[in-house]
Amino acid sequence: MAKQAKYVVVDGCIQEGKEVFVKGQPYAPLSAEWAAALVKAGTIAAADSEAGKAAAASYKAPEQTAGAE
Numbered sequence: 400m401a402k403q404a405k406y407v408v409v410d411g412c413i414q415e416g417k418e419v420f421v422k423g424q425p426y427a428p429l430s431a432e433w434a435a436a437l438v439k440a441g442t443i444a445a446a447d448s449e450a451g452k453a454a455a456a457s458y459k460a461p462e463q464t465a466g467a468e
Contacts, residue, residue, distance in 0.1 A: 406434065406443040407451040413442065423458020 404425030413420045420426045426443055428434035437443040444450040 404446055406437075407446045407455045408442065409444045409450050409454040410441050413437070421458075423454045423456075425455070 404427050406426045406428065408420050408422050408424050408426050410422065412422065413426060415429070425446065428437060428443070434443070438445075444454070446452075446455065
């Protein structure tokens with residue numbers, strides 16, 4: 400079984416290299432310090448918090464287009 404993410408993006412987006420996490424997507428910070436900074440800034444919230452649940456419920460995955468890699 401896949402491990403559940405502890406955090407969800409609740410405001411804005413986060414870019415790590417070529418990957419972008421948008422509001423409502425699960426997010427696994429690179430370190431505890433980075434997680435604390437993003438929580439303090441209001442960018443992410445615990446997945447089991449009210450804000451995290453609301454953001455996750457509002458997320459709609461983009462549809463794949465023909466020819467997308």
